[in-house]
Amino acid sequence: MKFLIFSDIEDSAKQVMSFLKGKGDFVLYTTEKGESLTKYGAQKIVLLTGKPEVKGISSLLSDEFSSGGYDLVMIASTVLGRDIASLFSGQKSIEVIPEIFEIKFNSGTVTTKRYGLGGKAVIEEESRSKVFTFLSGLSDDVPGDGSSPIETKNIPEGVVKILAIEQKKAKEVNLEKANIIIAVGRGLGKMEGIQQIEPLVKAVRGELAGSRPVCLDYHWLSEDRQVGYSGRTVKPKAYVALGISGQIQHIAGMRGSKVVVAVNKDKNAPIFQEADYGIVGDLYQIVPKIVSYL
Amino acid sequence: MPYDIVVLIKQIPDLELIKVNQETGEPITDGVPFKFENLSKNSVEAAVRIKEKNGGKITAVLFGNEKGTQVMKEAYAMGVDEGVLITGYSENNPVLTAKVLAQKIKQLHYDLVILGNQSADSMSGMVAGLVATELNLPLLSNAVSIEVADRIVKVSTATEKDVIKSEATMPAVISVTQETNEPRFPPVLQIIKAGKKNITTEQSTVKIENTSKIISKKAPKSERKRLIFEDVDKGAQEVAKVLKEAMK
Ligand SMILES: Cc1cc2nc3c(=O)[nH]c(=O)nc-3n(C[C@H](O)[C@H](O)[C@H](O)COP(=O)(O)OP(=O)(O)OC[C@H]3O[C@@H](n4cnc5c(N)ncnc54)[C@H](O)[C@@H]3O)c2cc1C
Numbered sequence: 191m192k193f194l195i196f197s198d199i200e201d202s203a204k205q206v207m208s209f210l211k212g213k214g215d216f217v218l219y220t221t222e223k224g225e226s227l228t229k230y231g232a233q234k235i236v237l238l239t240g241k242p243e244v245k246g247i248s249s250l251l252s253d254e255f256s257s258g259g260y261d262l263v264m265i266a267s268t269v270l271g272r273d274i275a276s277l278f279s280g281q282k283s284i285e286v287i288p289e290i291f292e293i294k295f296n297s298g299t300v301t302t303k304r305y306g307l308g309g310k311a312v313i314e315e316e317s318r319s320k321v322f323t324f325l326s327g328l329s330d331d332v333p334g335d336g337s338s339p340i341e342t343k344n345i346p347e348g349v350v351k352i353l354a355i356e357q358k359k360a361k362e363v364n365l366e367k368a369n370i371i372i373a374v375g376r377g378l379g380k381m382e383g384i385q386q387i388e389p390l391v392k393a394v395r396g397e398l399a400g401s402r403p404v405c406l407d408y409h410w411l412s413e414d415r416q417v418g419y420s421g422r423t424v425k426p427k428a429y430v431a432l433g434i435s436g437q438i439q440h441i442a443g444m445r446g447s448k449v450v451v452a453v454n455k456d457k458n459a460p461i462f463q464e465a466d467y468g469i470v471g472d473l474y475q476i477v478p479k480i481v482s483y484l
Numbered sequence: 485m486p487y488d489i490v491v492l493i494k495q496i497p498d499l500e501l502i503k504v505n506q507e508t509g510e511p512i513t514d515g516v517p518f519k520f521e522n523l524s525k526n527s528v529e530a531a532v533r534i535k536e537k538n539g540g541k542i543t544a545v546l547f548g549n550e551k552g553t554q555v556m557k558e559a560y561a562m563g564v565d566e567g568v569l570i571t572g573y574s575e576n577n578p579v580l581t582a583k584v585l586a587q588k589i590k591q592l593h594y595d596l597v598i599l600g601n602q603s604a605d606s607m608s609g610m611v612a613g614l615v616a617t618e619l620n621l622p623l624l625s626n627a628v629s630i631e632v633a634d635r636i637v638k639v640s641t642a643t644e645k646d647v648i649k650s651e652a653t654m655p656a657v658i659s660v661t662q663e664t665n666e667p668r669f670p671p672v673l674q675i676i677k678a679g680k681k682n683i684t685t686e687q688s689t690v691k692i693e694n695t696s697k698i699i700s701k702k703a704p705k706s707e708r709k710r711l712i713f714e715d716v717d718k719g720a721q722e723v724a725k726v727l728k729e730a731m732k
Contacts (some may be wrong), residue, residue: 199644242648244613244623248535249633267609269643272602273659276578276613285579287693288608292530301699306576308499308605311511312704317696323609346489349622353638354649370730394727406663413644419607428730430723438499449730450708451723468712469719475658476716 191295192216194255195232196274197266198242200224201366202326206264209329213295217258218338219251232338233446238345241355244270245348255282262300267323275323286321286422289421291328309419309438324336327423327446331366361414363397370396371426373417373444374410376403377433377454377473381410387432390477393484401434418443432473436461453477486528486539487632487654488588489531491564492599492615493524495548495555499605504703505629511703518548520555522598525562526660531598532563534632541565543592548573553683560678561670567681572688574605582614583690589619591676594655601626601659612659622652627658651673 191214196219197203207230210216211305218232242373265275279286292303299316306313315472372391391398405416419439432453442465453473469476495518502511531542544564546552556567602609616623627639638651713719
């Protein structure tokens with residue numbers, strides 16, 4: 191089997207290549223320059239240069255798919271990835287199985303799992319589809335020692351004109367590697383509240399993370415600290431949720447944690463259904479208490 | 485310069501009210517009321533803001549079932565002028581949805597098509613690109629801000645790493661995100677007025693062959709201990725123990 195992979199973020203590219211190792215040949219198409227991508231056993235890495243216009247990229251992938259003898263296409267579920275997949279799907283009239291977090295290759299068909307009903311259901315399906323978008327966390331990141339050759343290709347221009355690209359702040363953290371994660375939600379109330387959480391983070395040598403509103407809407411934490419369906423998927427030894435209600439999109443990103451601790455002032459908060467240990471009360475009172483017992 | 489806008493909106497089951505059948509492990513959607521999908525509200529809001537500044541007409545198209553009239557009325561109250569409800573939606577299938585919507589859009593006059601980037605229930609993120617392909621229009625996706633002037637539309641798209649500013653000439657398809665705007669709550673009077681407005685209802689006739697079949701659809705398993713402490717001191721002691729264990 192031969193796979194065409196597209197990912198515009200390094201982590202997902204590494205995860206999917208780690209996952210596909212031994213299952214077939216694969217070529218990675220990416221807009222990321224990282225030298226470290228060459229260590230995962232790709233037949234080659236095609237670095238896409240020029241402006242990241244989604245139609246341009248999907249047309250390029252579409253041509254490569256037709257001429258390169260590929261069987262299946264794996265596209266990282268990112269902002270650009272989902273659009274590229276949908277345009278590819280439209281151009282080629284191939285149905286996409288979107289947002290998968292598990293995949294098995296049978297002879298002629300593929301079995302996948304994804305969330306439905308906003309995460310209230312896991313849909314397991316069998317299909318003859320050839321194109322998939324995959325969530326972050328598909329597999330652990332396991333580098334090998336190979337060194338894939340790098341080739342460059344220019345993204346053709348499309349009808350959408352890209353005027354400017356501003357880089358966001360560089361990534362601060364690799365949550366996937368943290369042993370203990372202390373995550374805060376809207377219940378924190380204010381950005382300054384983080385200072386009162388830090389002693390706990392330090393004491394357990396953990397990493398700070400947050401729900402989507404905290405990272406994306408209020409910017410109390412940087413975006414790479416967002417856990418959840420549209421953020422990072424994490425599996426730490428212990429996950430501590432402080433002032434997080436436990437909406438399904440958040441749970442989707444931390445479900446794999448070994449132990450879950452929740453602190454919430456509302457005893458009916460859904461997070462307590464997803465917790466091993468819960469404390470009902472004000473996080474500002476409880477956090478120093480936990481620290482004092484450590 | 486006035487712009488005519490088609491907004492694509494969606495009804496979804498109220499996800500908070502979905503219970504699980506303890507015997508089969510399957511979520512129960514029968515009898516769960518429908519609501520106006522979150523990003524569809526952002527889409528209507530985006531359209532109404534453009535209309536307020538420039539004039540033009542907003543037509544909302546909803547592919548769903550008969551219960552969609554309630555959602556359409558809310559859309560009217562937010563500022564939509566005309567609504568088309570296409571019934572016959574059964575399972576989430578982005579290819580089918582895009583074909584149904586595109587077929588209708590082709591019969592309407594429009595400068596812009598606006599829809600959500602990833603709906604709160606199925607979250608596929610596929611419909612915008614598929615609609616753009618069906619209509620052969622440029623796709624400006626995941627907009628966090630939208631500006632229009634002289635038949636040119638500019639958007640900012642926040643990806644995981646960058647903010648990309650791009651533009652296209654109308655007609656174009658725009659997908660919006662939760663961050664695009666804060667949807668308005670229409671005043672009561674407007675909701676009452678909206679209740680009397682006509683909604684065009686049609687039955688979908690598009691059929692496609694399914695390439696996938698569902699093996700199971702179950703609530704995700706949660707096997708947590710659920711030891712909940714209301715005694716804060718005891719809870720803190722227990723949690724400290726757990727954290728010490730995890731640090732090893
Ligand atoms: C397509 C899509 C993708 C999404 N992706 C994500 C994602 O990746 N990650 C994510 O997190 N969300 C995501 N969301 C959003 C998600 O639906 C919720 O809106 C979000 O998780 C809620 O964040 P929260 O729990 O911090 O806030 P809230 O739901 O507002 O909860 C705050 C909680 O804090 C508690 N509280 C308040 N004060 C205190 C106090 N002093 N002490 C203790 N507890 C207190 C309250 O009781 C409440 O339970 C997504 C939504 C959509 C539609």
